[in-house]
Amino acid sequence: QVQLVESGGGVVQPGGSLRLSCEASGFTFSAYGMHWFRQAPGKGLEWVAFVQSGSSYTNYADIVRGRFIISRDDSKNTLYLQMNSLRPEDTAIYYCAKDCALGGMRDYWGQGTPVSVSS
Amino acid sequence: DIVVTQSPDSLAVSLGERATISCTSSRSLLYRSNNKNYLAWYQQKPGQPPKLLIYWASTRESGVPERFSGSGSGTDFTLTISSLQPEDVAVYYCQQYYTSLRTFGQGTKVEIK
Numbered sequence: 001q002v003q004l005v006e007s008g009g010g011v012v013q014p015g016g017s018l019r020l021s022c023e024a025s026g027f028t029f030s031a032y033g034m035h036w037f038r039q040a041p042g043k044g045l046e047w048v049a050f051v052q053s054g055s056s057y058t059n060y061a062d063i064v065r066g067r068f069i070i071s072r073d074d075s076k077n078t079l080y081l082q083m084n085s086l087r088p089e090d091t092a093i094y095y096c097a098k099d100c101a102l103g104g105m106r107d108y109w110g111q112g113t114p115v116s117v118s119s
Numbered sequence: 120d121i122v123v124t125q126s127p128d129s130l131a132v133s134l135g136e137r138a139t140i141s142c143t144s145s146r147s148l149l150y151r152s153n154n155k156n157y158l159a160w161y162q163q164k165p166g167q168p169p170k171l172l173i174y175w176a177s178t179r180e181s182g183v184p185e186r187f188s189g190s191g192s193g194t195d196f197t198l199t200i201s202s203l204q205p206e207d208v209a210v211y212y213c214q215q216y217y218t219s220l221r222t223f224g225q226g227t228k229v230e231i232k
Contacts, residue, residue: 035221045161045169045212047221059219095168100216102150106159106174107216 002026002108004096009113016086020113022079022096030054030074033099035107036081038092038115046092049081050099064090086117121146121215125224131232138200140227142213147193148176150217157217160189160198163226164209172211173198205231 008020022034036048049070050059058070069082079096093112100107122145132138148156156176161169171180173189176196186201200207208231213224 033219035219037221044226045163045214045223047223050219050221052219057219061220093168099219100157102157102217103153105178106171106180107221109168109171112168 002098004098004108004110006094006096006110006113009094009115011116011118012086013119014086014088014117016117017082017084018086018115020081020083020094020096020115022081022110024077024079024096024098027098029072029077033101034070034072034079035097035099036070036079037095037097037109038090039095039112040089040092043092048094051079083115086115088117091115091117120220121148121218121222123213123215123222123224125213125227127227128225129228129230131230132200132203133232134205135202136232138203138207138229140198140211140213140229142191142196142198142224144194144196144215146217148196148215148217149193156192156196157215158189158191158196159214159216160187161212161214162207162209163212169212200229203229203231 003025005023033052051070067085071080095112096110098108124143148158158176160173163169177189210226
């Protein structure tokens with residue numbers, strides 16, 4: 001079955017950087033697009049970034065564009081989110097998800113990793 | 120971007136009564152190639168990740184109780200809990216997955232009256 005395990009979260013100072021990882025199993029990782037989502041404390045769910053299979057296309061939420069970079073290593077079945085110039089408002093639980101392309105059934109989500117941006 | 124609007128923001132229902140949440144999309148979510156609507160419903164309890172309840176607007180995820188049902192097509196959708204149980208207290212989100220830029224409704228908090 002599909003399994004997604006996020007790691008790399010932690011506490012970082014404003015202006016700092018952090019790299020999140022998402023290890024995938026149970027499906028052919030290279031064949032699927034992947035997402036990052038997040039949820040700030042007490043807030044709703046928010047899409048952050050997407051990478052197409054083969055890394056041919058990426059897209060970002062406006063609020064993170066230019067600061068975050070989504071990437072993937074298909075040889076390691078791993079998705080990444082490089083987060084730079086972090087702000088307190090980036091504090092959230094970050095979730096990775098397997099994309100359901102049109103024609104498919106549903107997305108699959110991981111359990112999340114917490115990120116806190118604080119001095 | 121597709122805007123997804125959910126209502127109400129909160130809902131208090133007596134045990135055993137029906138709860139209904141609405142979700143409206145700014146664009147049709149119907150994919151004509153397979154005649155499926157790319158709208159999902161998630162349930163989230165405090166301290167837990169979101170749990171998928173419904174996909175394709177009306178298909179119940181495996182293991183989800185039958186009291187949860189989804190309906191609608193195109194731009195207007197509904198999640199119904201036919202007989203509210205104590206364990207249903209949670210926040211519910213609709214999400215469009217028609218485009219790679221996923222968007223969510225703002226969430227509906229369901230409580231016991």
